[in-house]
Amino acid sequence: MKIQASTIYRFGNNIDTDQIYPGRYLELTDHAEIGRHAMEGADPDFPRRFRKGGIIVAGSNFGCGSSREHAVITLKNIGVSAVLAKSFARIFYRNCINLALPAVMIPELDSFGLQEGQLADLDLAEGILTSGDRTFRFVPLPRDILELIEKGGVFALYK
Amino acid sequence: MHAIEKILARASGKTEVSAGEIVTAEVDVAEVNDLYLQVVQSFYELGGMKVKFPDRTTFVFDHYSPAPTIKAADNHRKMRQFCRTMGIDALFDIGKGVCHQVLIEHGYVSPGSLIVETDSHTTTLGALGAFGTGVGATDMALILRNGSLWFRVPEVMKIVIDGEPGPGVMAKDLILHIIGTLKQDCAIYKCVEFTGSTVSALPVEERLVLCNMSVEMGAKTAYIQPDEKTWDYLAQFGVRQARRIVTTDPDFRYQEEYHFDARTIGPSLALPGSVDNLAPVQEAEGIHVDQVFIGTCTGGRLNDIATAARILQGKKVAKGTRLVIIPASEEVFRQALARGYVQTLLDSGAVFSTPGCGPCLGAHEGVIASGETCLTTSSRNFPGRMGSNDARIYVVSPATAAASALTGTITDPRQALPS
Numbered sequence: 267m268k269i270q271a272s273t274i275y276r277f278g279n280n281i282d283t284d285q286i287y288p289g290r291y292l293e294l295t296d297h298a299e300i301g302r303h304a305m306e307g308a309d310p311d312f313p314r315r316f317r318k319g320g321i322i323v324a325g326s327n328f329g330c331g332s333s334r335e336h337a338v339i340t341l342k343n344i345g346v347s348a349v350l351a352k353s354f355a356r357i358f359y360r361n362c363i364n365l366a367l368p369a370v371m372i373p374e375l376d377s378f379g380l381q382e383g384q385l386a387d388l389d390l391a392e393g394i395l396t397s398g399d400r401t402f403r404f405v406p407l408p409r410d411i412l413e414l415i416e417k418g419g420v421f422a423l424y425k
Numbered sequence: 426m427h428a429i430e431k432i433l434a435r436a437s438g439k440t441e442v443s444a445g446e447i448v449t450a451e452v453d454v455a456e457v458n459d460l461y462l463q464v465v466q467s468f469y470e471l472g473g474m475k476v477k478f479p480d481r482t483t484f485v486f487d488h489y490s491p492a493p494t495i496k497a498a499d500n501h502r503k504m505r506q507f508c509r510t511m512g513i514d515a516l517f518d519i520g521k522g523v524c525h526q527v528l529i530e531h532g533y534v535s536p537g538s539l540i541v542e543t544d545s546h547t548t549t550l551g552a553l554g555a556f557g558t559g560v561g562a563t564d565m566a567l568i569l570r571n572g573s574l575w576f577r578v579p580e581v582m583k584i585v586i587d588g589e590p591g592p593g594v595m596a597k598d599l600i601l602h603i604i605g606t607l608k609q610d611c612a613i614y615k616c617v618e619f620t621g622s623t624v625s626a627l628p629v630e631e632r633l634v635l636c637n638m639s640v641e642m643g644a645k646t647a648y649i650q651p652d653e654k655t656w657d658y659l660a661q662f663g664v665r666q667a668r669r670i671v672t673t674d675p676d677f678r679y680q681e682e683y684h685f686d687a688r689t690i691g692p693s694l695a696l697p698g699s700v701d702n703l704a705p706v707q708e709a710e711g712i713h714v715d716q717v718f719i720g721t722c723t724g725g726r727l728n729d730i731a732t733a734a735r736i737l738q739g740k741k742v743a744k745g746t747r748l749v750i751i752p753a754s755e756e757v758f759r760q761a762l763a764r765g766y767v768q769t770l771l772d773s774g775a776v777f778s779t780p781g782c783g784p785c786l787g788a789h790e791g792v793i794a795s796g797e798t799c800l801t802t803s804s805r806n807f808p809g810r811m812g813s814n815d816a817r818i819y820v821v822s823p824a825t826a827a828a829s830a831l832t833g834t835i836t837d838p839r840q841a842l843p844s
Binding site for chain 1: 460461462463466467470471472488489494496497500543544545559560561562563564567570609610613614643645699786787788792805807808809810812814
């Protein structure tokens with residue numbers, strides 16, 4: 267599974283699901299509508315400046331707080347192709363697997379020195395991130411999880 | 426094995442499990458709240474036709490209760506319809522209270538049970554010896570469809586609290602201190618067990634606060650070994666038997682162990698932005714407060730309302746400050762009425778609203794404006810959590826909340842305690 271020429275969007279530690287998807291929009295159920303408010307709690311301008319296919323690169327404990335699945339739905343529907351973080355909160359991580367949003371835990375992510383706005387290529391199966399002339403390696407997601415993501419998430423198991 | 430491992434082993438039909446193992450476990454009680462019409466959508470998308478165990482499935486309308494918007498009302502309508510279609514009788518409609526408290530009060534929670542809810546604060550139930558954990562909508566849809574879900578057996582972190590807390594110090598102060606010390610990502614994916622002489626001495630309502638907030642450390646679940654107090658507490662809700670008595674084997678090895686001395690912990694708060702921004706209440710004293718909120722699955726139980734009533738008895742909420750009180754459940758509301766707390770608090774100038782989550786997640790019933798400062802007995806102060814991104818939220822104990830409502834500024838509760 268490869269993601270190419272994607273813009274990097276940087277966030278810090280402990281980005282909670284209220285920042286990913288503010289509570290005031292929780293009553294929405296249409297996925298396209300939910301997608302219009304991605305990351306608004308952290309950066310109200312994000313939905314406007316985001317370029318489809320972009321990669322979120324964050325610190326530790328990404329997705330902590332509320333269990334709201336809207337947090338993953340919004341990222342998927344705005345077109346986030348992957349989230350890389352030093353660690354993830356548990357419920358968010360499970361929701362990502364179910365809904366087929368690649369969420370990759372990379373404890374050494376800081377050492378990659380990735381900057382906001384850089385372009386990157388991501389090979390999820392091989393665990394390779396390339397940005398400019400630099401290449402970084404990380405432990406890829408387990409193969410069965412990657413397969414599940416490629417098929418479109420847990421729904422594919424029940425078709 | 427640890428007690429929680431024994432719960433997962435029993436639920437997955439195994440004799441033994443260990444940390445890191447993935448098991449498929451049958452869920453004893455499932456709960457869906459009203460943030461989650463997505464559960465119904467995912468259920469049908471997963472090809473669901475019938476809910477596997479309608480009698481083990483509950484719905485609680487707590488986050489938008491009663492419906493503040495047409496959209497929320499429509500979500501409620503569709504969920505009621507789903508319950509009718511699927512033969513789910515346990516629909517706790519508007520005003521019954523916050524899901525965790527409702528499940529406890531209606532006898533769904535017994536030691537040794539595996540309980541999954543669409544709410545991160547399901548860790549609360551560990552205070553009664555149950556394995557409680559939160560999931561998102563699609564995981565819950567899988568439970569409704571299959572009756573089971575995969576779980577990773579968590580490592581267990583032990584937190585020992587000893588010593589008698591000083592006056593004005595509540596379980597909330599202890600857990601704020603612990604989270605502020607260990608930080609909010611210290612327990613990601615783990616079970617947090619609370620033990621020690623302080624925990625044994627705490628009333629069950631206070632133990633629930635410890636386990637409730639363990640999710641703010643990243644915990645998957647929490648645990649306190651049931652004792653006589655647990656059984657006395659559960660008996661009032663008709664629960665007299667464990668699903669299966671479980672205890673931790675003496676040779677079980679904890680992954681980590683931390684010790685805290687309650688005698689050294691004073692009234693504490695979380696400064697705006699993050700629940701691990703720990704400070705002693707004294708350090709924030711004098712800051713003007715626009716709204717005080719006492720409520721939620723963290724800080725809206727009878728003991729919390731009783732504490733506020735004792736502090737505000739015969740006194741008035743400061744001019745320029747609003748006090749919003751939302752009992753965690755209808756049962757809590759009734760008991761607070763019967764004991765006169767509601768009258769006392771109304772006389773002091775408090776405003777009561779329908780049992781449920783209230784403004785905790787910024788949905789309704791007291792959201793806060795740009796530039797305002799709110800003190801809350803709930804559990805979260807992420808930016809924008811209770812309304813405007815530019816509002817400042819301090820997480821405090823019910824005692825600190827009430828003492829601050831009295832003065833209109835952040836106040837150490839020890840100054841307001843009746844002598």
